[in-house]
C-alpha cells in the first residue's frame with residue numbers, strides 16, 4: 001500500500017500555496033503553464049489541465065518504512081488513459097534510487113535517502129507511444145528535493161579545547177570561543193539552530209548561549225592560580241534552539257589560569273646563621289638563603305640586597321639564577337682577632353612587580369648572622385726584612401742584631417726562631433730560638449764576603465720566613481800597595497828633578513770617605529839618595545831624579561823604596577820598591593841601550609818584564625832613522 005502519511009509534498013514553485021488534501025497526501029501546486037504533459041497530483045489533474053508543470057518534488061529524508069516511498073505522479077496531457085503511452089525516467093538515480101511506473105507515472109524512491117548526504121536529485125521524464133516508441137513530448141527536467149528532519153546532532157570541531165586566562169582577571173574576561181556545527185538544514189526549521197550551555201565548570205566560567213564564548217564568571221579574588229590552576233569545563237550545544245527534543249553535542253575545555261605576580265617572595269627563615277674562616281678571600285661563598293615565591297617563572301624571580309648591619313661592607317649578596325637563592329659572599333678581608341661576628345639585614349624582592357598587588361607587601365626581610373672562624377695564621381715578623389750591620393772583625397759570639405715575630409692568632413702561641421741553614425751553609429750565624437737575637441759563630445772578612453743574606457724562620461704551628469741582610473762593616477785591616485809593579489829607566493844624561501815615573505796605590509779596605517794615600521821615600525833610601533818622591537796629593541806620586549848624570553857602567557840599576565800610607569785608623573802602610581835601570585838615551589831622551597847583564601842580574605825582575613823591556617827597546621830603535629838601521633841590529637845583538 002502506498003504510504004500516505006509520509007506522502008509527497010508538492011510545492012508550488014514560487015507562488016500561491018494551493019494545498020489540497022488528497023488521500024492524506026498534501027500537495028502543493030505550482031503556478032506556471034508548460035506545454036504538453038504535466039506532472040501533477042491526481043485530483044488536481046481533474047481540475048486544471050496543464051502540461052508538465054511540476055518541476056519539483058519533495059521527499060522526507062530518512063524514510064523508515066519497509067516499502068518504496070511514494071514521491072508523486074507524473075502525468076502527461078498525451079495520456080488520455082487509453083494505455084497507449086509509456087512514462088520514461090532518466091537522470092540521477094533513475095532506475096535505481098527512483099523508479100517510475102511506466103503505465104501511470106507514479107514515482108517512488110527505492111530506499112532511504114539522507115539529505116545530509118545529497119540534498120536533491122535532478123531527473124528527466126518523457127512519454128512515448130507504447131507501440132511506436134515515438135516520443136510524444138520533449139523531455140522535461142525536474143528535481144526531487146529531500147526535506148530535512150533533525151537527524152544530526154551539533155558537533156564541536158574538537159573533542160578537547162585548551163584555553164587559558166590570567167589568574168585574577170576581572171569577571172567576564174573572555175577565555176576561548178567554542179563553536180559547534182549542525183549538519184541539518186540551517187535554512188529549514190530549527191534543526192540547525194544551536195544554543196550553548198555550560199554543564200561543568202560552574203561557578204567559575206559561563207558561556208554565551210549564542211556565540212559559544214567562554215568567560216570568567218567569578219571575580220579576581222576567586223580566580224587565584226595559587227589556589228587552583230586547572231579547570232575542566234564542559235559545554236553543550238543543543239539544536240532545535242535549545243528546545244526540548246533537540247539533539248546535543250558537547251566538548252571539554254581544559255582551562256589553565258596563567259600566573260600573574262600576585263605573591264611576593266618570602267624568606268623561609270627569619271634568621272640565618274653562617275660561619276666563615278677569617279682566611280676566606282674576597283668572593284668566597286659564605287652561605288645561601290632561600291626565599292620562596294608562590295608565583296612561577298618570571299614572577300618568581302627575585303633579588304637580594306643587604307640593607308643594613310655591621311657587616312654591610314664586608315659581605316655581598318647575589319642571586320643564583322638557577323635556584324633563585326641568595327648567595328652571600330665575602331667582600332673584604334676578615335680578621336677574627338678584630339671582629340669575630342657580623343650581622344646583616346637582607347631584603348628580598350621580585351625583579352618585576354605588578355602594581356596591582358603591591359599592597360600585599362612586595363618585600364621580605366631576614367637577619368643573617370655570620371661568625372668569623374679563627375684560622376691558625378703563621379707568625380708575623382715586625383718587618384718585611386731586616387738589615388743588620390756588623391764589623392768584619394767582630395768577635396765570635398757577638399750579637400749582630402735581632403728579629404721579632406708574633407703569632408697573630410688569639411692564642412698568641414710562643415714563636416721559635418731558627419736560621420734557614422740553606423742560606424747559611426758555613427754556619428756563620430746562630431739565632432737565639434726564644435728571642436730572635438742573631439749571633440756570630442765565626443770570624444768574618446768583609447774583603448772576602450761583604451754581605452751575608454740569610455733567612456730566619458719563625459715557627460709556631462705554621463712557619464714564616466724573613467730575609468736578614470747582614471752587611472759587614474769595614475775595618476782598616478789592609479795596607480795600601482803599589483797598584484802594579486813599577487819598573488822604569490833613567491837616562492845616563494838626564495837633568496836633576498826629572499820625573500821618570502808616576503806611581504799610584506790600591507787598598508782592599510773600603511773607607512766610607514774614600515781612600516787617601518800618602519807616598520814618601522823609605523827611611524833606608526834617604527841617605528845619599530839618588531831619587532826623590534813627590535806626593536802629588538791625589539793618591540799618586542812622582543819619582544824624580546836627584547842628579548844630572550847616572551852611569552850605566554858604574555851602577556846599572558837602582559831600587560827606590562817608597563812608603564805608602566793610608567789615612568784610616570788604625571793606619572796601615574807598606575813599602576813598595578821601584579826598579580830604575582840606567583840606560584843610554586838619544587837626544588830626545590829615548591832609551592837606546594841598557595845593560596843586559598845588569599838587567600838579568602837584577603833581582604825581582606821577571607822574565608816577562610825583561611822581554612817587555614827588550615821589546616820596548618826594539619820598538620824604540622826601529623823608530624829611528626833608516627840610515628841607522630845597521631846600528632840598530634848591532635845594538636840588538638848586543639842586548640841579546
Ligand SMILES: *[C@@H]1O[C@H](CO)[C@@H](O)[C@H](O)[C@H]1NC(C)=O
Nearest residue numbers: 078079080081082083084085
Ligand atoms: C485516446 O487517444 C488515442 C490516440 O491518440 C485514440 O485512438 C483513442 O480513441 C483515444 N481514446 C479516448 C477514450 O479518447
Ligand SMILES: *[C@@H]1O[C@H](CO)[C@@H](O)[C@H](O)[C@H]1NC(C)=O
Nearest residue numbers: 160161162230231232253254
Ligand atoms: C584535560 O584535562 C584533563 C584533566 O585535567 C587531562 O586528563 C587531559 O589530559 C587534558 N587534556 C588535554 C588535551 O590537555
Ligand SMILES: *[C@@H]1O[C@H](CO)[C@@H](O)[C@H](O)[C@H]1NC(C)=O
Nearest residue numbers: 399401402432434435436437
Ligand atoms: C736574647 O737572649 C740572649 C741570651 O740570654 C741575650 O744575650 C740577648 O741579649 C737576648 N736578646 C734580646 C733581644 O733580648
Ligand SMILES: *[C@@H]1O[C@H](CO)[C@@H](O)[C@H](O)[C@H]1NC(C)=O
Nearest residue numbers: 450451452453454468469470
Ligand atoms: C744581599 O742583600 C743586599 C741588600 O739587599 C744586596 O745588595 C746584596 O747584593 C745581596 N748579596 C747577595 C750575595 O745576595
Ligand SMILES: *[C@@H]1O[C@H](CO)[C@@H](O)[C@H](O)[C@H]1NC(C)=O
Nearest residue numbers: 525526527528529530554555
Ligand atoms: C847613589 O849613587 C851612588 C853612586 O852611584 C851610590 O854610591 C849610592 O849608594 C847611591 N845611593 C843609594 C841610596 O843607593
